[in-house]
Amino acid sequence: MQRVIEYTLMFVIVMAxxxxxxxxxxxxxxxxxxIYIAFIVLLPMELPTITVLSLGLLTGIIADVLTGLPGLNTxxxxxxxxxxxxxxxxxxxKESVHDGGVPNxxxxxxxxxxxxxxxxxxxxxLLFFSFEALTWHxxxxxxxxxxxxxxxxxxxxxxxxxxxxxxxxxxxxxx
Amino acid sequence: xxxxxxxxxxxxxxxxxxxxxxxVLLFIILEAAAIHYYANSTSYTRAKLITASNQVVGGLHAGxxxxxxxxxxxxxxxxxxxxxxxxxxxxxxxxxxxTTTSHNLTPTxxxxxxxxxxxxxxxxxxxxxxxxxxxxFITIDKGFGDGIEEGMALITPTGMPVGYILxxxxxxxxxxxxxxxEFRASGKIKGSDFFGPLFWDGTSYEYMMLSEIxxxxxxxxxxxxxxxxxxxxxxxxxxxxxxxxxVLQEATYYDVRVRLASPIGALRNVCVxxxxxxxxxxxxxxxxxxEIY
Numbered sequence: 001m002q003r004v005i006e007y008t009l010m011f012v013i014v015m016a017x018x019x020x021x022x023x024x025x026x027x028x029x030x031x032x033x034x035i036y037i038a039f040i041v042l043l044p045m046e047l048p049t050i051t052v053l054s055l056g057l058l059t060g061i062i063a064d065v066l067t068g069l070p071g072l073n074t075x076x077x078x079x080x081x082x083x084x085x086x087x088x089x090x091x092x093x094k095e096s097v098h099d100g101g102v103p104n105x106x107x108x109x110x111x112x113x114x115x116x117x118x119x120x121x122x123x124x125x126l127l128f129f130s131f132e133a134l135t136w137h138x139x140x141x142x143x144x145x146x147x148x149x150x151x152x153x154x155x156x157x158x159x160x161x162x163x164x165x166x167x168x169x170x171x172x173x174x175x
Numbered sequence: 176x177x178x179x180x181x182x183x184x185x186x187x188x189x190x191x192x193x194x195x196x197x198x199v200l201l202f203i204i205l206e207a208a209a210i211h212y213y214a215n216s217t218s219y220t221r222a223k224l225i226t227a228s229n230q231v232v233g234g235l236h237a238g239x240x241x242x243x244x245x246x247x248x249x250x251x252x253x254x255x256x257x258x259x260x261x262x263x264x265x266x267x268x269x270x271x272x273x274t275t276t277s278h279n280l281t282p283t284x285x286x287x288x289x290x291x292x293x294x295x296x297x298x299x300x301x302x303x304x305x306x307x308x309x310x311x312f313i314t315i316d317k318g319f320g321d322g323i324e325e326g327m328a329l330i331t332p333t334g335m336p337v338g339y340i341l342x343x344x345x346x347x348x349x350x351x352x353x354x355x356x357e358f359r360a361s362g363k364i365k366g367s368d369f370f371g372p373l374f375w376d377g378t379s380y381e382y383m384m385l386s387e388i389x390x391x392x393x394x395x396x397x398x399x400x401x402x403x404x405x406x407x408x409x410x411x412x413x414x415x416x417x418x419x420x421x422v423l424q425e426a427t428y429y430d431v432r433v434r435l436a437s438p439i440g441a442l443r444n445v446c447v448x449x450x451x452x453x454x455x456x457x458x459x460x461x462x463x464x465x466e467i468y
Contacts, residue, residue, distance in 0.1 A: 019232070020239050023305055029380055032307040049198050057205055066232065068225035068312060068349075071213030078209060082202045131213060132309050133377070141378060 007043070011059070014038045014160065019066045030141075030148045036063050036073075037124050038157040040081050041117055045092075046100030049085045056081025069132075076128040080120050091116040104161040117154050125150045218310065218357050222341035222349040225303075225312055229347045233302070237316055240302045240443070251443055258332040262296075294410050295449040297322060298332075304352070306380045306440045311352040315445060318343045328408040328448040335416075335436045336360065336402055336409045337445060348447075354380050354439055360406060362415050362433070365399040367392060373400075373415065373433075380439055382419060385431040392429065394421055400433050407453045407460075 018036045040056055059081075060074030067073065088097050091112050105113040125146040133142045193200075229236070299321075303314035317323050329338040329350050338350040338358070351358055356377050362385045363370035371387035385400055398418040404411035416433040424430050450456075 020235065023307070024239070024303070029307055029378065050201070053198065053202060053205070060209070065224060065228050068221050068228060069308070069310075070216040070220050070224050071209045071211075074209040075206065075213060078202065078206050082198075082206075131210075138377065 003044070007039070010042070010160070011039050015059075015062060015066065018063065023067055028148075030145050031152055032129075032145065032149050033152040033156055034073075034076075034121075034125060034128060034149065035153060035156050035160075037077065037080060037121060037153065038160045040077060040084065041120050041157055042102060042104070042161055043084075044100055045088055045097045045103050049082065052081045052084055053078065072128060072131055075131055076124045079127050080124040083123060084120060087116060087119050091119070102161070105158065114154065114158075117157055118150070121150045121153045121157070122146065125153065218351055218355065219341060221310065222312060222351070225314060225349045226342050226344050226347065229303075229314060229344065229349070233314070233347050236314065237302045240300070255332055255444060258334075293451040295451060297447045297449070299323070299348075299445050299447050301442050301445055302347075304439070304442055306352070306354055309356050309377045311354040311439075312341075313338050313350045313352050313442070313445070315348050315350065315447070316346070317447065318346045318348050320345050322449075323348045323447055324449065326408065326453065328410075328450070329445050330409070330413060330448055331437055331442065332444050332446060333437060334413050336413050337439060337442060339408050340447065352439065353383065353435075360409060361403045362400045363403050364388070364392065364394060364418075365401045365412075365414075369394075370403050370405070371428075371431075381435055383416065383433045383435060385433050386424075386428070388421070388429040388431055390423055390426070390428055394418060394429060394431065396420065400431070407450060407456050408448075410448060410450070 014036045018034070022033050022035055036059060039059055040052065043052055043055065056077045057074065060077035063073035063077065064070055085097065088103065092103070092108050096108065101107055103113065103116060107113075108116065129142045129145045129149070297317065299315040299317040301313055302316050303312075305311040313329060315323075315329070323340060323343050325340050325343060327340045328336060329340065330336050336353060338352045338355070340348050340350045342349050353360075354375050356375060358375055360373045361370050362373035369388050369392035371385050373383060373385050376382075376384050388394060396418050400415045400418065402409040402411055402413040402415060414436050416435040419432045419434040421429045421431040
C-alpha cells in the first residue's frame, strides 16, 4: 500500500514536471526531455507485462491530454511499457526480474541500470520524435533530437530514482 | 467420437495459445488505435485537446506563468509603455486625419481595446507557450467572454506576428504558434513587392523560412521581412524579422532564412487582432474561387 502511494506521488510529480517545467523552459528544439517515462521505467520489476501495459496506456493518455499531443505520447509509452520486461530480462537476467523490486541503480548495479534505462528511454524517444516529425526529410534532426533529449532524460530519471526509491529499496534489502 | 475429442483439444489449444499471446494482441490493438488517432488528428484537434486540458490545469498554468512574469516585469513594462505610447500617437494622428471614424474610438474604455483602421486590438497574457515541439501552440488568458474569436491574429506588443487563434473556450484561447510546421502566412521584403510563403522548418525557434522569392529580387542580409496584405488575418507591414541568409534553389528562386525580430520563447504579453472586414473579404474571395473552379 505504501508503495502504491509512493508511485502515485511520483506519477504526479514527474507529470507536473513534464507539463509545467520541461514543456515550458526554452532549452533548444533539440532537447525536449520526456521525464514522465520515469514512472514506467521505475515500476517494480516483478509486475506482469499486462499491468505495465495498462499503466503505460494510462500514462500516455494523461500525458497526451496535458501536453495537447493527441496519441503521440500514448504511441511511445505503450511501446516502452510493452518492451520493458524483455529488456529487463535481457539486461538484468531472469532471476533478478523474478526476485522483483524497483529497478534502481543500487539493485541492478550502475552498468546494468544505465543500459536498461537508456534502451527504454531511447526507444520511447525515437518513437515520440519520429511520429512527431512524420517525415524522412529531417531524419538527422529527429535522430539528434532523440539522442540529446534521451541523454538528459536518462540523467533526470537517475535523479528521480535517487529521490524516490533509494530509501524504500534500502529498507527492502535489510528485510 | 474421436473427431469431437480432437476438436475439443484444438479448441483448448487455441485458447491456451490466445492466453499466451493476449498481451501481444492487446499491445498491437492499443498501439494501432493510438496511431490511428494521432494520424487523424489535425491542428484543430490538438487545439481542442489543449482547450480541454486548460479547463483542468489552465488556472495552474496561469499561476506558474504569473511567477515567471513577475521576474520579467521590469523589461516587459518598459516595452509595453513604449508600445502604448506609440499606439496612442498613431491613434491621435488617425483621429485628426479622419474625424468621421471617431465614433469608433472610446477614450473611456479601459479594457485596452483599440481600433486602428479595420483592425481591433485586445491585450492578453500568454499563459502557456511551447517552443520545443514541431507543432507548437500558444494559450492566452482570454476567450469568448472577452470577445476573442477563432481566426484572429496574435502579435507581440511590438508588432511581430506570433500566431493565430484556433479555438476558444470561455476564459481561454489556444492559438497556432508561428513555430508550428502547419503554420502558413506570406511575407515580403520591405520596400519591394517580392513575396513568398512564410513557414517554419522546425529546426530552430529563432528562424523562419521565406521561400519562392524570385532570383531577380534584390535581397541582402539584414533586409527587413514584413507581412503582406494578402492575409485576412495579419495587418500588412508588420515586421517578422531580418534576412539571415539566402540560398538560390533550382536556379529560379531564393529560400530565405529569416531571423525572428523577437524571441517567441520570451513571449508574455500579446495583442489579439480582429480584422473587422475578414468575413466580408473571405466570403467574397470564396465566392469568386467557387465560381471559377
